[in-house]
Structure formats: structure tokens, C-alpha cells
Amino acid sequence: xxxxxxxxxxxxxxxxxxxxxxxxxxxxxxxxxxxxxxxxxxxxxxxxxxxxxxxxxxxxxxxxxxxxxxxxxxxxxxxxxxxxxxxxxxxxxxxxxxxxxxxxxxxxxxxxxxxxxxxxxxxxxxxxxxxxxxxxxxxxxxxxxxxxxxxxxxxxxxxxxxxxxxxxxxxxxxxxxxxxxxxxxxxxxxxx
Amino acid sequence: xxxxxxxxxxxxxxxxxxxxxxxxxxxxxxxxxxxxxxxxxxxxxxxxxxxxxxxxxxxxxxxxxxxxxxxxxxxxxxxxxxxxxxxxxxxxxxxxxxxxxxxxxxxxxxxxxxxxxxxxxxxxxxxxxxxxxxxxxxxxxxxxxxxxxxxxxxxxxxxxxxxxxxxxxxxxxxxxxxxxxxxxxxxxxxxx
DNA sequence: ATAATAATCCATCAAATGATGGAAGCGTGT
DNA sequence: ACACGCTTCCATCATTTGATGGATTATTAT
Numbered sequence: 081x082x083x084x085x086x087x088x089x090x091x092x093x094x095x096x097x098x099x100x101x102x103x104x105x106x107x108x109x110x111x112x113x114x115x116x117x118x119x120x121x122x123x124x125x126x127x128x129x130x131x132x133x134x135x136x137x138x139x140x141x142x143x144x145x146x147x148x149x150x151x152x153x154x155x156x157x158x159x160x161x162x163x164x165x166x167x168x169x170x171x172x173x174x175x176x177x178x179x180x181x182x183x184x185x186x187x188x189x190x191x192x193x194x195x196x197x198x199x200x201x202x203x204x205x206x207x208x209x210x211x212x213x214x215x216x217x218x219x220x221x222x223x224x225x226x227x228x229x230x231x232x233x234x235x236x237x238x239x240x241x242x243x244x245x246x247x248x249x250x251x252x253x254x255x256x257x258x259x260x261x262x263x264x265x266x267x268x269x270x271x272x
Numbered sequence: 273x274x275x276x277x278x279x280x281x282x283x284x285x286x287x288x289x290x291x292x293x294x295x296x297x298x299x300x301x302x303x304x305x306x307x308x309x310x311x312x313x314x315x316x317x318x319x320x321x322x323x324x325x326x327x328x329x330x331x332x333x334x335x336x337x338x339x340x341x342x343x344x345x346x347x348x349x350x351x352x353x354x355x356x357x358x359x360x361x362x363x364x365x366x367x368x369x370x371x372x373x374x375x376x377x378x379x380x381x382x383x384x385x386x387x388x389x390x391x392x393x394x395x396x397x398x399x400x401x402x403x404x405x406x407x408x409x410x411x412x413x414x415x416x417x418x419x420x421x422x423x424x425x426x427x428x429x430x431x432x433x434x435x436x437x438x439x440x441x442x443x444x445x446x447x448x449x450x451x452x453x454x455x456x457x458x459x460x461x462x463x464x
Numbered sequence: 465a466t467a468a469t470a471a472t473c474c475a476t477c478a479a480a481t482g483a484t485g486g487a488a489g490c491g492t493g494t
Numbered sequence: 495a496c497a498c499g500c501t502t503c504c505a506t507c508a509t510t511t512g513a514t515g516g517a518t519t520a521t522t523a524t
Binding site for chain 3: 102103104114115118123124
Binding site: 294295296306307310315316 | 510511512513514515
């Protein structure tokens with residue numbers, strides 16, 4: 081039950097963000113009383129942080145997957161693999177993308193876990209992509225470039241309801257165009 | 273007074289989004305009673321839509337500015353100009369970037385105005401950037417590429433509180449690095 | 465100066481929300 | 495059968511929120 085609540089919370093927080101999502105929405109989604117939710121997870125903030133930890137760990141696993149797959153490949157191939165893996169993952173879990181983007185706005189401590197971990201991930205990727213030698217000493221430019229890549233993926237996922245009608249395509253086609261576009265934009269920059 | 277309320281609403285909605293921002297916050301920010309706010313602007317939804325129309329029009333003006341400046345220039349120069357103008361504008365008005373990104377999530381009719389106008393702008397830009405001949409018939413790839421450019425700018429603005437500590441730089445330096453990074457990523461793709 | 469109009473504030477309402485206490489149900493070991 | 499702990503639900507509370515009616519003040523026109 082605790083896991084079922086977490087899964088629903090993840091979806092709901094991803095749809096409407098922390099402030100707008102109510103504990104009643106989540107409980108209703110699971111099909112239980114709100115007291116049961118509070119019994120398992122303490123207050124709303126605790127539940128939210130559990131959600132953030134959940135997706136943070138998933139993202140870490142995806143990054144490890146990418147790292148494993150790109151070993152020994154050229155930079156352009158590395159990028160293409162990274163784009164494919166991350167797009168597949170995020171299209172299958174759009175709430176992850178939403179939660180990350182929503183985290184950009186929060187000035188309070190919502191999702192502070194994610195912020196800390198992301199900084200670590202960015203450094204690891206910078207080294208894996210050959211933008212820096214030492215994980216302890218990453219140039220700002222390298223960090224900015226990694227973030228630019230990461231960001232450009234996120235918006236296409238979170239903005240699907242916005243962009244897809246604009247492009248007048250079905251979901252599968254949309255996913256394909258997104259991958260193609262990201263490769264078109266990102267590969268030339270890093271493989272000159 | 274009506275204008276002062278709109279200005280505060282714009283800032284507050286940009287900080288915390290539609291659902292989390294209360295009419296009391298906005299009224300307090302202006303220094304008036306909430307009844308005065310309701311007297312001038314009707315309900316919360318009306319005020320929000322006025323804010324969206326306000327920024328939508330500002331964005332249109334910025335795009336026109338870009339279009340005017342890029343006339344006759346090469347594609348790489350066009351892109352650099354577009355990046356500079358849009359970054360300067362958005363860094364000066366970060367709430368605009370926030371409101372656009374927040375609009376990506378809303379499944380209800382919040383900011384429907386913006387969605388409609390953005391589709392129009394994207395087509396105009398696609399033609400101005402030489403990605404399409406006819407404004408009525410834009411290939412999906414062209415639309416996707418314009419959106420990718422646009423998106424990559426937005427996140428750096430909205431995510432400043434998140435990214436800047438990660439890069440350990442001051443505000444001016446951050447803005448410079450963002451411009452530099454965007455040019456590094458975007459220019460090669462479009463000027464092959 | 466006075467009447468009419470516009471603008472502002474105070475008090476208040478109904479609904480929604482985060483949260484809790486206590487009763488009732490359920491399973492397990494003895 | 496019974497006691498004990500774990501889980502779930504019902505009822506309820508204080509606070510917040512969007513919104514409004516009515517009194518009060520400021521402004522404008524005649």
C-alpha cells in the first residue's frame with residue numbers, strides 16, 4: 081500500500097506540482113481515505129520528498145545505463161545514445177520531467193534532494209562526455225553545456241500537450257521527431 | 273491602479289504559478305485590500321488571462337525586433353542576434369519565462385491565449401530563419417527546431433536559482449555563459 | 465456646495481485543505 | 495476463543511482561499 085501511494089503521488093505531483101496537488105487527490109487516486117495516506121507517509125512534505133528521492137534514484141540508474149553504453153564510442157555516437165536512452169525513459173515517465181522542471185521554480189526547500197544530486201550527476205556526465213578531465217574541477221562552460229543538453233530534452237517531454245497539437249502529429253511520430261531534432265541540434269555542436 | 277495590480281499579478285503568478293498564487297498575495301504586494309483587486313479585475317482567472325495577454329504581446333514585440341534586426345544577415349548571425357535579444361529580454365523579465373514554462377503543464381484552459389499565439393509565432397520565425405518557404409505550410413521538423421531553440425533559452429532563465437549555485441558564478445557572468453553556451457550549441461546545427 | 469459616480473476597505477461566507485483522534489476491521493499467534 | 499498489533503475509515507478541526515455585500519471615502523460634474 082505504501083508503494084501504491086507513492087506511485088500515485090508521483091503521478092499526481094508530476095501533473096499539478098506540489099502546491100496544487102492535494103492529499104485528497106492522491107488518496108482518491110489510490111482509492112483510500114486520506115488518513116491512510118497520512119498513516120503511511122506522515123505529512124505532505126514527507127511524501128513529496130519520498131517522490132523526489134524515488135525519481136532521483138531512477139535518473140541515476142538511467143545515467144549509469146548511458147555511461148555503460150557509451151564506453152569507447154565517439155562523441156557523436158555517445159550523444160545519440162544518450163538522447164535515445166533519456167528520451168525513451170522520459171517519454172515512458174513524463175511525470176519525471178514535470179517534477180524536475182517544476183523544481184526549477186520552487187524557492188523553498190521542495191525537492192532540495194534533487195538539486196544536490198543533479199549537481200553531482202552533471203559533473204559525472206561532463207567527464208563521461210569528455211568535456212572535463214577531473215570530476216572535481218569542471219569548467220563552468222562544460223557544466224552549462226551539459227545542462228543545455230539535459231534541458232532541451234526535458235521541455236519536449238513536459239510540453240508535449242502544448243507542442244504536439246502545434247505539430248499535428250501522433251504520439252509515436254512526436255517522439256521520433258523529438259529525437260531527430262535533438263540529434264540535429266546537439267550532435268554538430270559537440271563533434272566539430 | 274489597475275495597471276499596478278496587473279504588474280504585481282504578473283510577478284506573483286510568475287513566481288508561484290496560477291494555483292499557488294493567492295489573490296491575497298497579489299493584493300498585499302500592491303498594498304491594497306483584495307476587494308479592490310476584485311473590483312478592478314473580476315475573478316482570479318480573468319486577472320491571470322490579462323497577465324498572459326500582457327506577456328504574449330511583449331513577446332510578439334521582441335520577435336518583431338529580432339526579425340527587423342536579422343534582415344539580410346547570414347543564418348549564424350541571425351541566430352546570434354536572436355539569442356542575444358531574447359536572453360536580454362528574458363533575463364530582464366524572468367517571470368515571462370516562468371509563466372511560459374508553467375503553461376506547459378496546465379491541462380486546463382489557463383493561458384490558452386499564449387498557446388494559440390505561440391503556434392503563430394513559431395511559423396513566422398520558421399520562415400524568417402529560412403527553415404520554410406511558406407508560412408501556411410511548415411514542416412514538422414522546422415517547427416520542432418524552432419521550439420528546441422526557444423526552449424533551450426527558457427530553462428536557463430527559469431532555472432537560474434537552480435543552475436547558478438551549481439556553476440558558482442555571479443549573475444552577470446551567468447548571463448554571459450548562458451549566451452555563449454546557447455551559441456555554441458545552436459549555431460553549428462543551423463549553419464552547416 | 466451638492467449630487468452622483470468611482471474607488472477602497474471591512475466583515476463575512478462557503479468551500480477546500482492539511483492534519484488528527486478515535487473507532488472499527490483485519491490478520492496472526494497462542 | 496481471545497488478545498494484540500497493524501491497517502483503514504469516519505468525523506472533525508483550524509486555517510486558508512476565492513469571492514461578495516455593504517459601508518465609507520475620494521473624485522468629478524453641475
